[in-house]
Amino acid sequence: MSQLLRKHEAKFAATLVIDFPRATLEAPTIEKEEATKQEIEMPWNVIVHNDPVNLMSYVTMVFQRVFGYPRERAEKHMLEVHNNGRSILWSGVRERAELYVQQLHGYLLLATIEKTV
Amino acid sequence: MEICRQDQALEIRELDPFLAELLRQVPESAQPNDSPAAEERLFSAPAAPEEKDLCSEWKVYVVPELRRLFQSATETVRQDLQQLQCTDKPFANCTLRIPLAHTDAWLSALNQARLAIAATYQFSDHELCDHYRSPLGSRRDLSLFQVNFYGFLQEFILREMEGNT
Numbered sequence: 001m002s003q004l005l006r007k008h009e010a011k012f013a014a015t016l017v018i019d020f021p022r023a024t025l026e027a028p029t030i031e032k033e034e035a036t037k038q039e040i041e042m043p044w045n046v047i048v049h050n051d052p053v054n055l056m057s058y059v060t061m062v063f064q065r066v067f068g069y070p071r072e073r074a075e076k077h078m079l080e081v082h083n084n085g086r087s088i089l090w091s092g093v094r095e096r097a098e099l100y101v102q103q104l105h106g107y108l109l110l111a112t113i114e115k116t117v
Numbered sequence: 118m119e120i121c122r123q124d125q126a127l128e129i130r131e132l133d134p135f136l137a138e139l140l141r142q143v144p145e146s147a148q149p150n151d152s153p154a155a156e157e158r159l160f161s162a163p164a165a166p167e168e169k170d171l172c173s174e175w176k177v178y179v180v181p182e183l184r185r186l187f188q189s190a191t192e193t194v195r196q197d198l199q200q201l202q203c204t205d206k207p208f209a210n211c212t213l214r215i216p217l218a219h220t221d222a223w224l225s226a227l228n229q230a231r232l233a234i235a236a237t238y239q240f241s242d243h244e245l246c247d248h249y250r251s252p253l254g255s256r257r258d259l260s261l262f263q264v265n266f267y268g269f270l271q272e273f274i275l276r277e278m279e280g281n282t
Contacts, residue, residue, distance in 0.1 A: 052242045
């Protein structure tokens with residue numbers, strides 16, 4: 001009986017030894033999760049750059065349409081683009097930022113996305 | 118030339134042959150054709166060059182979609198411009214009716230044309246702000262006049278759209 005027990009214990013111990021490396025192999029998954037978390041913590045900015053051709057009234061209209069901003073806020077951003085050369089219109093997750101940039105390009109504005117520093 | 122709102126359309130009346138010809142050139146001017154500068158401006162990069170993956174995916178998936186969008190707008194404008202093909206009196210003033218439903222297409226096509234022309238001729242900020250410059254002289258001057266004339270039309274359309282909301 002005790003021999004059989006010892007045999008099982010040995011087998012169990014062997015299983016533990018065999019299983020241990022598998023546990024270490026799963027470690028990179030945790031690193032990946034950390035990277036995703038980091039991406040969420042570091043949002044992307046949607047930036048519109050100055051362009052001497054696009055009309056100020058047109059740019060204001062585009063900001064209202066794309067972001068749903070009220071006229072005052074849209075004008076504030078438009079003037080920021082005009083005076084400072086660029087304005088951050090929106091910050092958040094990358095997919096949505098890309099979608100906004102695509103819409104802005106559809107209206108022919110000079111727009112880019114960049115990671116927040 | 119007189120621009121006014123008439124029911125569900127914008128009307129450009131008493132359009133002289135010179136301005137009518139400039140309007141006829143909108144769809145053609147909106148095409149980047151052989152101008153790499155115009156192509157680069159109409160289909161600008163979505164991020165800094167360091168974001169290589171994003172920029173290359175953009176060219177594959179987004180640029181063709183944008184090209185279709187821009188072409189659809191210029192095609193609508195091209196159809197509206199058929200009104201200007203008056204054969205009985207070729208040098209007479211004419212009227213162009215832009216249905217309100219087409220104003221977005223007009224805004225886009227006029228913008229494409231203005232950006233493509235400005236990129237091709239590399240107009241400076243100073244030139245673009247100089248509205249008293251004579252259009253006579255060179256092809257460059259005429260193109261600058263074209264950019265300003267299209268801008269004037271855009272401004273009018275925007276004002277009417279705003280009044281409509």
